[in-house]
Amino acid sequence: EVQLVQSGAEVKKPGESLKISCKGSGFSFSTYWIAWVRQMPGKGLEWMGTIYPHDSDTRYSPSFQGQVTISADTSISTAYLQWSSLKASDSAMYYCARRVGNCFDPWGQGTLVTVSS
């Protein structure tokens, strides 16, 4: 079964760093683009960027360029999304998803990030 399993919910303070993960199984992880998508509370989906694990080619939405870092480790079939200094406005649900052709399937279960002092 093709599956993406994300790391658990996080509660952080403003200014802290964070790295969340997305582990793939059931497919050749290194040869599929993996996307990260943000969903703020009560809001819609926002494409943040994607990474091709095989060569770490990474593309960012202009809205997220410089705000987050996307990376991957092919040895453990895992993609990452990280922040160096969190803000309250980073509080959201974050999903990873496998890019198949030019759509996204399947999706991870989501990681809820809460940033609060």
Added chain:
Amino acid sequence: QSALTQPPSASGSPGQSVTISCTGTSSDVGGYDYVSWYQQHPGKAPKLMISEVSKRPSGVPDRFSGSKSGNTASLTVSGLQAEDEADYYCSSYAGSNNFVFGTGTKVTVL
């Protein structure tokens, strides 16, 4: 890039049809036949319902169909059922391995 425009809400009675629009530009929706649609139930992850404008993945009921004309794509749900009540999002390829999502539409089954 700006989000694709969808109506905030749509509704229909059981058995009826509902159509959701998704309007972009010639740089995304109009430029590629790579529009996809996702269903999201409350508290759940999105699920792919339509790929490449009109292709239904295995397991998706044939009540769901997609189309495109110019810069606007559409998702039609025929024979509405209670379980179709959810949020729906379109997405389009926007070139150079970039993507954009729609603003989302809440479908209510009356």
